[in-house]
Amino acid sequence: xxxxxxxxxxxxxxxxxxxxxxxxxxxxxxxxxxxxxxxxxxxxxxxxxxxxxxxxxxxxxxxxxxxxxxxxxxxxxxxxxxxxxxxxxxxxxxxxxxxxxxxxxxxxxxxxxxxxxxxxxxxxxxxxxxxxxxxxxxxxxxxxxxxxxxxxxxxxxxxxxxxxxxxxxxxxxxxxxxxxxxxxxxxxxxxxxxxxxxxxxxxxxxxxxxxxxxxxxxxxxxxxxxxxxxxxxxxxxxxxxxxxxxxxxxxxxxxxxxxxxxxxxxxxxxxxxxxxxxxxxxxxxxxxxxxxxxxxxxxxxxxxxxxxxxxxxxxxxxxxxxxxxxxxxxxxxxxxxxxxxxxxxxxxxxxxxxxxxxxxxxxxxxxxxxxxxxxxxxxxxxxxxxxxxxxxxxxxxxxxxxxxxxxxxxxxxxxxxxxxxxxxxxxxxxxxxxxxxxxxxxxxxxx
Numbered sequence: 001x002x003x004x005x006x007x008x009x010x011x012x013x014x015x016x017x018x019x020x021x022x023x024x025x026x027x028x029x030x031x032x033x034x035x036x037x038x039x040x041x042x043x044x045x046x047x048x049x050x051x052x053x054x055x056x057x058x059x060x061x062x063x064x065x066x067x068x069x070x071x072x073x074x075x076x077x078x079x080x081x082x083x084x085x086x087x088x089x090x091x092x093x094x095x096x097x098x099x100x101x102x103x104x105x106x107x108x109x110x111x112x113x114x115x116x117x118x119x120x121x122x123x124x125x126x127x128x129x130x131x132x133x134x135x136x137x138x139x140x141x142x143x144x145x146x147x148x149x150x151x152x153x154x155x156x157x158x159x160x161x162x163x164x165x166x167x168x169x170x171x172x173x174x175x176x177x178x179x180x181x182x183x184x185x186x187x188x189x190x191x192x193x194x195x196x197x198x199x200x201x202x203x204x205x206x207x208x209x210x211x212x213x214x215x216x217x218x219x220x221x222x223x224x225x226x227x228x229x230x231x232x233x234x235x236x237x238x239x240x241x242x243x244x245x246x247x248x249x250x251x252x253x254x255x256x257x258x259x260x261x262x263x264x265x266x267x268x269x270x271x272x273x274x275x276x277x278x279x280x281x282x283x284x285x286x287x288x289x290x291x292x293x294x295x296x297x298x299x300x301x302x303x304x305x306x307x308x309x310x311x312x313x314x315x316x317x318x319x320x321x322x323x324x325x326x327x328x329x330x331x332x333x334x335x336x337x338x339x340x341x342x343x344x345x346x347x348x349x350x351x352x353x354x355x356x357x358x359x360x361x362x363x364x365x366x367x368x369x370x371x372x373x374x375x376x377x378x379x380x381x382x383x384x385x386x387x388x389x390x391x392x393x394x395x396x397x398x399x400x401x402x403x404x405x406x407x408x409x410x411x412x413x414x415x416x417x418x419x420x421x422x423x424x425x426x427x428x429x430x431x432x433x434x435x436x437x438x439x440x441x442x443x444x445x446x447x
Contacts, residue, residue, distance in 0.1 A: 004036050004131050007106050011127040012093055014104055015040065015060060017047050019212040020287035021095035022060035023104040024049070027120035027127065029065070029089040030056045034129060044083040045294030061289060063090040063115070064438070071301070083297040087438045090117040097221070097234060097284060184208030184283040186222070188276045189249050194353040197257045198313055200240060201268060202249035206280060214251055216242050216320035217291035219443075221284040222253075226263035234284050235264035238317045238443075254353060256313035290413065290443040291321040292338075293328075299411050300335045302439070307405070308342040309424055311416030312351075315344050317443050318415065319354040326361060326375065338375040341399065345382045345390055345420065352381065391424075396433050408435045415443040 001016045004026060011026040013036040026035050033053030041048055043066050046059040057066045065086035070079045094105040120126040190202035214220070218239050223232035240254040241247045257269040268276065289295065292306070299306050308318050346352050362379035370376050382391060391399075400408050412428065412435060414421055421442060428435040 002036055004129060005104060006127070006131040007104075009124070009127055010106070010121050011129060011131070012104055012106070013049075014095065014102070015047075015049070016102075017060065019285055020047075021097070021102055021285075022047065023093040023095050024058065024060060024063060025091040025093075025117045025121045026129070027117060027123070028053065028056060028058070029115065029117035029120070030054055032120040032123065032126035035090075036129070044297035045289045045291075058090045061092070063088045063092040063117075065089040082301055084301060085298070085438060089115060091115050091121060184210050185280045186250070186283050187278075187280060190247070191273060191276075192247065192252075194254060195355070196347075196351045197269075198254060198351075198353045199257075199269060200247065200252045200254045201276075202247050202252045203281070204249045208283070210283070210286070212286055214239060214242055214286050215291065215293075216240060216324050217293075217317050218286055218288040219290075220251065220253060220286050223282040223284055224264055224267050225279065226267050232282065233263065237264075238320060239286070240316050240320045241323070254313065254316045254319075256353075288443075290317050290415070290441065292325045292413075293321070295411065295413070295441060296335060298441075299338065302409055302411050303407075304336040304338045305405055305407070305410040306338060306340045307399075307410050307412045308340060309344075309412060309414045309416070310342070311345040311420040313353060314416035314420070314443070315346075315353055315358075316415075318342060318344075318413070319357060322361065322377075323357065326365075326377075337371050337373060339370050339405075340375065340377045341380065341405070342378065343380045343382060343391060343399070345384065345416070348383050348385050349381075391427075393427055393430070393432055396427055400433060400435070408433060410435070410439065412440045413443075414440055 003014045005012050005014060012023050013026040014021065014023045017040055024035065027033070028035050028051040030051065031053060033051040033056075035049050035051060035058065037052045038049040039052075040060075041050060041057070043057060043059070046061055046064070046066060048057040048059050048066055050057055058064070059066055067084055067086065069082050069084040071082040072079050096103050096105065185206045185208055186203040187206050188201050189204050192200040192202065194200055216239055219236050220239050221234050221236040224235055225232055226235075227233040237253040237255050239251050241252045243250065244252065255265050255268050257265050271279075292299070295306075310318050342358070344352065344358070349355060352358075358379045361377050365373075365375060365377040366379075368374075368376045384390060399405065400410070414424055416424075425437075425440060425442075427433060428440065429437050
């Protein structure tokens with residue numbers, strides 16, 4: 001299901017694909033073709049729209065131009081087909097759901113870099129189609145407190161830092177768009193302490209039908225009664241396990257009680273077991289591509305080299321992804337050997353969720369031979385209260401250029417508090433280090 005909305009002169013195509021919403025400029029970056037009319041297909045874990053004019057494939061979640069190329073192994077052998085990226089080409093916009101309505105937040109920073117699709121976005125000839133969905137412009141304050149639950153794996157450079165006046169430019173799509181089924185209702189059945197201030201909440205389904213596959217490492221948006229007069233507001237957290245023998249239930253969310261909580265983590269942690277067990281909670285949506293399995297083709301295209309960077313509870317999607325991926329022998333063997341280095345920043349050992357698992361994987365896999373065994377994994381903890389503290393430019397230089405990887409052409413998975421991610425992104429993309437912004441995949445989280 002899809003709609004075309006108009007905000008100002010800009011035509012925006014909004015898609016509901018497998019239960020997840022995406023919004024991009026309708027005019028294709030190549031020659032302004034109408035992307036709303038294009039077919040949708042999956043490429044390397046990315047939902048892509050195929051331009052009906054010239055069959056250019058554009059990732060709906062990142063705006064990258066994707067194509068199948070040929071890779072010739074360095075040591076010889078038959079050429080192999082490989083998914084490759086041209087970089088971010090198409091302007092993406094944020095989608096969010098509130099009170100049963102779907103919104104599109106126009107994502108065009110005034111001082112950010114332009115994209116190729118921007119050349120067509122404001123041309124009258126490329127935006128002449130009439131909108132199919134109602135669109136509304138709201139002034140500042142018109143939607144105060146509006147919160148986006150978007151957490152899908154985004155390539156750094158999606159330009160989500162809007163000017164204040166642009167943050168309130170919304171296209172309203174309507175209450176029934178892409179949501180023909182009643183909501184899935186869940187109930188928390190178990191709480192499992194993980195580390196200081198971090199708890200895993202295990203949920204079971206009470207009613208409803210989920211039409212999309214739920215995997216560990218994806219994210220789930222749930223409605224929590226934290227609004228005025230107990231009204232539900234959406235919060236989004238990482239799915240740490242699905243039908244786990246250890247955790248039980250249907251799926252689990254691992255959440256940290258944050259001192260800057262906007263209500264979500266505070267309610268989960270403090271409402272009390274009796275009330276949380278007795279509260280029916282709507283499962284609003286699931287989605288995300290921030291897993292090793294879904295990013296495998298992009299990792300393969302960089303020689304199997306992956307740098308994981310996490311801080312605080314941002315380690316949860318890393319755990320969820322690795323916990324499944326490292327047990328799947330078929331997937332491990334279906335590509336070049338993986339070389340994974342995981343740097344995690346936290347207050348101290350007692351604050352790290354799932355620490356025993358990461359230490360176990362390090363002990364088991366760090367001794368493997370790089371390029372020979374299916375996977376090597378090194379876990380490098382950095383503790384701010386003692387030891388080495390936060391990584392510096394010198395640390396990144398040693399890790400990427402002098403020691404472990406000896407190249408900056410790697411894929412980076414980054415998750416943690418916003419200040420941590422901004423700092424790391426600036427360091428890695430600096431002239432001194434030189435990692436491409438398109439090679440950094442990020443995941444944010446709610447409080």
